[in-house]
Amino acid sequence: MCLHTISFWHHTVENNMDNNTLPSDYTQWLAEIKQRVAQARHKAVLAVNTELVCLYWQIGREILERQAQQGWGSKVIDRLGRDLREAFPDMKGFSRANLMYMRAFAETWTDFEFVQQAVGQLPWGHNVLIITRLKSADERLFYVQKALSEHWSRTTLEVQIKNNLHQRLPDIYSTLAQETLKDPYLFDFLGLGEDAQEREIEDALVRHVTRFLLELGSGFAYIGRQYRLEVNGDEFFIDLLFYHTRLKSYVVVELKATAFKPEHAGQLNFYLAAVDAQLKADDDNPTIGLLLCRTQNRLVAEYALSGIDKPIGVAEYELVRHLPENLQSSLPTVGQLEAELGDFELGD
Structure with missing residues (x-):
């Protein structure tokens, strides 16, 4: 190997070592990417949650309509639950009880646009709590709005309903996003499980x-x-x-x-x-x-x-x-x- 070739080889290695050195702003850049990933995941979770809640509303609405038109009772719901569980064995949302919740959900909120834009932002467990624990339409709407604006977890929502928050209006903060990530119905719908x-x-x-x-x-x-x-x-x-x-x-x-x-x-x-x-x-x-x-x-x-x-x-x-x-x-x-x-x- 001639002297000129050796010199060229050393120069190339030095350049490659310089190219592999992390840039000075790498840490900040990585932090920005991680933040964007977290934001994108959160948006995706909320979007899928809305799809799930809307799906449940549609199923509940069809149950209501078919019962009114055809006059069938609970045996059809039992059969529907068995058939859906057989078709989607990884989903836990097709029990008889949950199908009845879907029916009650659609009966409670008749406006599909409101479901998409409001209650569809809440995890299914929140919605079940609201429709089963509260009888007044005004009270239900109040807790929907508070759960969304204050980012309540399901536990916080349950406590505030029990304590009649609508009569006292305390100032409470929580983490709805984290609760949504833990909602079992959402992740079963995705095929990912609870987490x-x-x-x-x-x-x-x-x-x-x-x-x-x-x-x-x-x-x-x-x-x-x-x-x-x-x-x-x-x-x-x-x-x-x-x-x-x-x-x-x-x-x-x-x-x-x-x-x-x-x-x-x-x-x-x-x-x-x-x-x-x-x-x-x-x-x-x-x-x-x-x-x-x-x-x-x-x-x-x-x-x-x-x-x-x-x-x-x-x-x-x-x-x-x-x-x-x-x-x-x-x-x-x-x-x-x-x-x-x-x-x-x-x-x-």
């Missing part, structure tokens, strides 16, 4: 737990994930449902990404009772519940057995173990579950 990032973590954890239980080879048979139960017209979804062939029992698995809360035990017991009532055969044993909760430092895993005299005891975020000794040998121990899931990573 895309949280759903990704949940999906990975569910896959991990499912694989672990099945690989134990102790009799777990997989039934389904987000297993749907309908109780008195309302829908509920079990995280994981198994059947244990040796114990002849259904096994309900509930996963919580947070520390244990007392309401988790109540929810689990409700699922156990519902499975016993709807799925358990006469010769099956009572349904077993497994609750997995992640605390700040470790995983709390505990069994509860439907039909055992309790309540579940809670102390220092630890559950009292209630599984009878004659069943413990057929199920993974709390220690095994903690060891398996304590080091759980998203990519597992």
